[in-house]
Amino acid sequence: MTRKPGAREDALPAIAEVFREYGYEGASLALIGARCGLGKGSLYHAFPGGKAEMAQAVLDAIGGWFEERIYAPLRDDPDPRAAIRLMLSETDAYFRSGRRVCLVGAFALTEGRDGFADRIAGYFRDWREALAQALIRAGRPAAEAESLSEDAVLTIQGGLVLARALDDPAVFGRMLGRLEQRLV
Amino acid sequence: MTRKPGAREDALPAIAEVFREYGYEGASLALIGARCGLGKGSLYHAFPGGKAEMAQAVLDAIGGWFEERIYAPLRDDPDPRAAIRLMLSETDAYFRSGRRVCLVGAFALTEGRDGFADRIAGYFRDWREALAQALIRAGRPAAEAESLSEDAVLTIQGGLVLARALDDPAVFGRMLGRLEQRLV
DNA sequence: GATGATCTGTACCGATCGGTACAAAGAGCA
DNA sequence: TGCTCTTTGTACCGATCGGTACAGATCATC
Secondary structure, three states: OOOHHHHHHHHHHHHHHHHHHHHHHHOOHHHHHHHOOOOHHHHHHHOOOOHHHHHHHHHHHHHHHHHHHHHHHHHHOOOHHHHHHHHHHHHHHHOHHHOOOOHHHHHHHHOOOOOOHHHHHHHHHHHHHHHHHHHHHOOOOHHHHHHHHHHHHHHHHHHHHHHHHOOOOHHHHHHHHHHHHHHO | OOOHHHHHHHHHHHHHHHHHHHHHHHOOHHHHHHHOOOOHHHHHHHOOOHHHHHHHHHHHHHHHHHHHHHHHHHHHOOOHHHHHHHHHHHHHHHOHHHOOOOHHHHHHHHOOOOOOHHHHHHHHHHHHHHHHHHHHHOOOOHHHHHHHHHHHHHHHHHHHHHHHHHOOOHHHHHHHHHHHHHHO
C-alpha cells in the first residue's frame, strides 16, 4: 500500500536541483513543492523530517551515485587507468560540462553545522581515497598518489566554482583536460 | 558632519564575516546587526540599499584588497617571480591558511542573479589576467601562461572548498605548496 | 545654552519562512 | 458498495524575514 519509497525517489532529483540553484537556505519549501509538483502534504509525508531530511536524502543519493559510478570502479576495475578515464568522463557528464554546480561543495562552503558535515566530508574523503587507490594500482608511489588524488578532487571543485563565477563552462572542460594529463 | 563613510568602513569587516559564515540568504539583518553592534537604524543609515548594498560593498572591499595587495604587484612588480611568491603568501594569510572561506566563491555557487554576477566574475577575471601577465613577464609562453593562471585561480578555490568540507585546513597549505612548484 | 543636522534604537509593516492539522480524495480489498 | 488505510491539498500556526517610520539621543557650530 505504501508508495512512499517510490515517491521519495521520484522527488529527489527535482529537490536536488532546487538546492543546487538556491542553496540550502535559499531553497524554500514553496519552491521545492512547486518544482516537483508536490504539495506540502505530500512533501512532509515523504520527508517527515522536513527540509533537513530532504537535504540529507539528496546528499545520500548523490553519494550513492558517485560511489556506484565512480568510486567503485576506481577501487575495483582491473584496469585502473581506464577507471580514471571513466571518472573524468562521468564527472564531465554529471556536472554537465561545467553548467551544473556541485551541491556538496556548495553546502560545504555555507552550511556544516546542520548534521550535513559528516556526509559532506565523507563524499570528498571517499573520492580522494578511491582515486589514490587507483593511482597506486596504476604504479604510482603512495606519496605521489596521495598528493595527486587530493589535487584532483580539489581541482574539480575549483573548476566548478570558476566556471560558475565566470559563467563560462569551457573553464571546466579545460580543467578536465589538464587533469587527465596529470593523472594518466 | 557626516561620519557615514567611516561607519561604513568600520562595519564592513564584521558584515563580511557574517556573509562568509552564513551565505547571502543565511545572513539575516538581525545577525549582521548583532555582530557589528549596530541597530537596524544605523545599518540602514550606512547602507540605504539594505542587504544587497551591504553585499556589494563587501564584494567591492574584497576586490579592492586583492587589487592592491595581489593583482597590482602581479602586473607591475619588476620581479614577476617575487610577485607570484607574494601572491601565494598573501593568499595564505588572507584565507587564514584555509580556515577562512572565499566569500566571492561562495556567492558564485549560490547567487548570481542579484547584480553580484559582474563583481564576482570581475574578481576572478582580474586575478587570472594579472597572474597570466606575471607569468609571461617571467618568460612563459603566452598559451602556457593562460593555462597556468586559470589553473592556479581555480586550484585555490578548490583548496578552500576541500579544506572546509573536510574541516582540514592543512589541505590548503599542501595545495599552495603544489601551486608554487607549478608556478615558479 | 540654543539650533539644526546626523545618527540610532525601537516598534512596527506585510510577506514569507518551516512546519502542523486535518478533512477530502484515492486506492486496495471484500 | 462499503470499509480501511494511505496520500494529498489547503488552511493555518508562530516565528522571522527584509525593510520602513520615527522619536529621541548625539554632535558640531555658533
